[in-house]
Amino acid sequence: xxVVSQHPSRVICKSGTSVKIECxxxxxxxxxxxxxxxxxxxxxxxxxxxxEGSKATYEQGVEKDKFLINHxxxxxxxxxxxxxxxxxxxxxxxxxxETGTIQYFGAGTRLSVL
Amino acid sequence: xxxVEQHPSTLSVQEGDSAVIKCTYSDSAxxxxxxxxxxxxxxxxxxxxxRSNVGEKKDQRIxxxxxxxxxxxxxxxxxxxxxxxxxxxxxxxxxxxxxxGTGTRLQVFP
Numbered sequence: 001x002x003v004v005s006q007h008p009s010r011v012i013c014k015s016g017t018s019v020k021i022e023c024x025x026x027x028x029x030x031x032x033x034x035x036x037x038x039x040x041x042x043x044x045x046x047x048x049x050x051x052e053g054s055k056a057t058y059e060q061g062v063e064k065d066k067f068l069i070n071h072x073x074x075x076x077x078x079x080x081x082x083x084x085x086x087x088x089x090x091x092x093x094x095x096x097x098e099t100g101t102i103q104y105f106g107a108g109t110r111l112s113v114l
Numbered sequence: 115x116x117x118v119e120q121h122p123s124t125l126s127v128q129e130g131d132s133a134v135i136k137c138t139y140s141d142s143a144x145x146x147x148x149x150x151x152x153x154x155x156x157x158x159x160x161x162x163x164x165r166s167n168v169g170e171k172k173d174q175r176i177x178x179x180x181x182x183x184x185x186x187x188x189x190x191x192x193x194x195x196x197x198x199x200x201x202x203x204x205x206x207x208x209x210x211x212x213x214x215g216t217g218t219r220l221q222v223f224p
Contacts, residue, residue: 004157032210043203043214044158093157101146103212105157 002028004096006106013084014114021079021109023094029074030096034103035067038091050077084113116141118206120215127194128223135218137204138186144206147180147187152217153200161202162189194222 003026013019023033032051036044048058048069056069066088068080077096081088089112095103117140127133139147148163164171164178164187171178175194180187191198199222205212 034211041217041219043216046211046213049211097210101207101210102148102160102163105150105159107157108155110155 002026002096002098002102002104004030004094004104004106006094006109008109009107010110010112012112012114015085016083019081019084019111021081021092021094021111023077023079023096023106025075025096025098025104028096028098030077030098031074032097033071033077034095034097035069035077035079036093036095038093038108040091044093047079081111084111086113089113116144116206116208116213118204118213118215120204120218122218123216124219124221126221126223129194129196131194133189133191133194133198133220133222135189135202135204135220136186137188137206137215138184139206139213140185141206141208142182142185144208146207147178148205148207148212149178149189150203150205150214151200152203158203191220194220196222196224198222 005024007022035047047062048056050056050071052071058064071077093108094106120137145166150158151161152158175192177190201217203217204215
């Protein structure tokens, strides 16, 4: 099946720093990528939808200035958590979709903000 | 918007027994219903999906049923094995966005 690579898998940072997470589709061109946040033992909450070459669409309650999304090419989307604080600590997962409806997920990034 | 409810939140079964997880959705326009399996700290993996023009789909030990009138769909796992232990998420979609259920932690005891 399609492979989605996400890096880094884990990041620990100090409060106030920014963290960039990359999501790449390795063997297909992703017309759309999605960013989710998952708290421990909870479901995946969609944060934003990212289309190549256009601005991301954020879900209600998600701060676009806090979570910057860039979808520079058909194989790469990045999520930057700006001025991270402890409450931003979470598991962030991306997914990518080619032309159909199936979403393929990355392995996730565990962010810990001290 | 769409709301997906999933039950039960935890499910324990003996190896070889069947497991059933149920989801209901609110938006009658939803037309795509995937099921994902997520092991601890790992990525969600698609295990089966169904579209609204089909009532049932089966893949070996896994089957999904859809009742559009009642707006609910279910995952059935037969002859469960310890490696089936994981968290299972249902989801519903009418566009490109997936709205996930709250998840079911399945434990299969040998």
